[in-house]
Amino acid sequence: MPNWTRGQLKNNAKMNFYKNYWMCVGMALILTLVLMMEPDGPKKEIMLKIRDYTDILPAYGYQGWLSSLFDGLGYWFGVLWSVFSLFIALVLLLIKIVVGNVVYVGGIRFFIQNRRENPSAGTIFFGFQNGNYGNIALTIFLKDLYTALWTLLLVVPGIIKHYEYRMIPYILAENPTMPREEAFQISRRMMMGQKMDVFVLDLSFIGWFILEKISFGLAGLFFVRPYYETVFAELYEANKQKAYRKDISGNMKRGCIRTFILCSLRKGKIYLKLGNVKNKYLGEVQ
Secondary structure: OOOOOHHHHHHHHHHHHHHOHHHHHHHHHHHHHHHOOOOOOOHHHHHHHHHHHHHHHHHOOOOOHHHHHHHHHHHHHHHHHHHHHHHHHHHHHHHHHHHHHHHHHHHHHHHHHOOOOOOOHHHHHHHHOOOOHHHHHHHHHHHHHHHHHHHHHOHHHHHHHHHHOOOHHHHHHHOOOOOHHHHHHHHHHHHOOOHHHHHHHHHOOHHHHHHHHHOOOHHHHHHHHHHHHHHHHHHHHHHHHHHHHHHHHHHHHHHHHHHHHHHHHHHHHHHHHHHHHHHHHHHHHO
16 A cells, blocks of 8 residues: 555645746746657648549549659658658657656656755756766666567556656656666565556546646646646655665665675685694694
């Protein structure tokens, strides 16, 4: 059972959101733009128009070479547009991996710090400072890659892995130098037994997201998105103490076992040396 309720998270989030309203709105806008780095060009509309023209031509008596010409142009235009769309998609994906993911972690750091203080706007760029960039970029890339691969396998495992890795950006926001294997382990520990509860927490925002669509994004910009990000910062804070405590105790146990093994090996070497000295001494006496 989780040590939080949706009501608690949302009440705390509202208080932290309202006390630093405009900064939260600005940060949520940047995070939304990062998440929207998906190509969505007018390819379908253009191809439908080309198809309409090629269908209309015979009706007006334009058959033969003119109809074939339009068919050929439509085909090659579709090929060129597909190549162009693929190029744009790859560029956007590269920008998201190289820049967007690191900026996203910086934005999450802002919402975590906003619980206790009034962080500056420069917090969003912290991932590019103090040698944090490489570890953050690689870890988030692997998180997205693993989730995508699980989703290709089956949809349900992909959803499960999405929630299992949900806390990784939050963990890196506070611990940018943490090894990626450890970040994955702590995220699993945080979400253990809580995936369905967090899924229901996501579902509780459906009404707000519908309002965002109806208002042409205005409700999302000025309330829904910053409110949503603040709620999940509260979720991280509610779960991290237990997860980190287990990680510390686990490290202590592993450290004690390692120390015991090293001491045993050293004692074995000492006894072996003493035995060699004793045998040498007895040999000389004899």
